[in-house]
Amino acid sequence: MKRIRATMEAGSTGLLPIEKEITGLPEGDGAVLATDAAADDDEDSSHEMSHDGSPQVRTIAIPRWLSTPEVTRYLVGTGGDRLKALEKEFECAIVITGQGSGSRDPKLPGYHLPHLLVTMTGKDVRSLGRLRQSIEHRLIDYVIENSPRGGDAIEGGVDGDGQERFRPPPSLGRLLYSLGISAADASPRTKDRRPDRTVLARSPTLHSLYERIRSEGGGGGENDDDNDNDDEPAGLKSRKVWMNVCELPQDPTTHVYHGRFLSSKSLRTYYRTTFKCRVDVYGVWGDDGGEGTKSGGIEGMMCAPYVLVTSDEKANVDRCLVHIEHRIREHEDKFGMSRSCGRRVLKGERPGRRETPRSSAELLGSGLMTPR
Numbered sequence: 001m002k003r004i005r006a007t008m009e010a011g012s013t014g015l016l017p018i019e020k021e022i023t024g025l026p027e028g029d030g031a032v033l034a035t036d037a038a039a040d041d042d043e044d045s046s047h048e049m050s051h052d053g054s055p056q057v058r059t060i061a062i063p064r065w066l067s068t069p070e071v072t073r074y075l076v077g078t079g080g081d082r083l084k085a086l087e088k089e090f091e092c093a094i095v096i097t098g099q100g101s102g103s104r105d106p107k108l109p110g111y112h113l114p115h116l117l118v119t120m121t122g123k124d125v126r127s128l129g130r131l132r133q134s135i136e137h138r139l140i141d142y143v144i145e146n147s148p149r150g151g152d153a154i155e156g157g158v159d160g161d162g163q164e165r166f167r168p169p170p171s172l173g174r175l176l177y178s179l180g181i182s183a184a185d186a187s188p189r190t191k192d193r194r195p196d197r198t199v200l201a202r203s204p205t206l207h208s209l210y211e212r213i214r215s216e217g218g219g220g221g222e223n224d225d226d227n228d229n230d231d232e233p234a235g236l237k238s239r240k241v242w243m244n245v246c247e248l249p250q251d252p253t254t255h256v257y258h259g260r261f262l263s264s265k266s267l268r269t270y271y272r273t274t275f276k277c278r279v280d281v282y283g284v285w286g287d288d289g290g291e292g293t294k295s296g297g298i299e300g301m302m303c304a305p306y307v308l309v310t311s312d313e314k315a316n317v318d319r320c321l322v323h324i325e326h327r328i329r330e331h332e333d334k335f336g337m338s339r340s341c342g343r344r345v346l347k348g349e350r351p352g353r354r355e356t357p358r359s360s361a362e363l364l365g366s367g368l369m370t371p372r
Contacts, residue, residue, distance in 0.1 A: 093120070120129075248284065259307065
């Protein structure tokens, strides 16, 4: 098989129980978290080989904020050795194009895209699925390795039992959401292809917890990915939850992002009890009002500040996101702010129409919220 590669530009302990940490449910409620085995369907893995033996193509769209020459070099390796090893192991051809790839061939797929695109071609659909996971793990490792190590605890974050709430690297959740969208879009059976939909993706908290346990000698090793025992720390790395993200409003004068109004202690309790969701706000916890240097501040991030909503059920995330979107709209109207992507179009709304923020009473009446 002819292989084409991207040409390079010059050149801790005391943690919360897993189910409780993700969903905010009391211990024993048994949050159901899907594993990679459930996600194999995204790669249409019901047949190992294509029916006629023709090559199958899968893609990974890397978000724009991560589409840099450094990321391409991280994926390709010195002299392309890492890419060659992946092609040999999975018997697939890999092409990296788009902005940041250094590719100079306009005939390659994705050459004109404003972000990196990894195109994988092979005859074995299962091998393509495993290759996707391998590349995703490399991207996750890049974000973890290039994020500040400090600040693992959430600002003021102590739960009712007095234990510290764990916070993963600030940009990790945004990456995992993007990878979840890309993986779902790769399946020909996916019907809902809205770019802002709720999707099943790796849990940023569990993945980071796995890395932390391994780094502190609590288990794991280079062969962790082959360990099928979900009771081991390695099992944390591939567990999945339903998630969605929401962009935060930005002050047009100071360029400071606002998000603290969504993350008080009482609100975190409200999200947990009303929607059974965990809500994390990233990029607004700096010492100087949003542009600090701590892990949760904007300087510790690779992407723009955002809200991450996770739960063990898709409906919970969707309901919680409606509530958060209306609270953000109220804040925008009150302080004259906006978001670069504009307002999210909710169910029943028409694109392009500026909707009036709805009160809590209206949301309760519509069934989008439930009373406390």
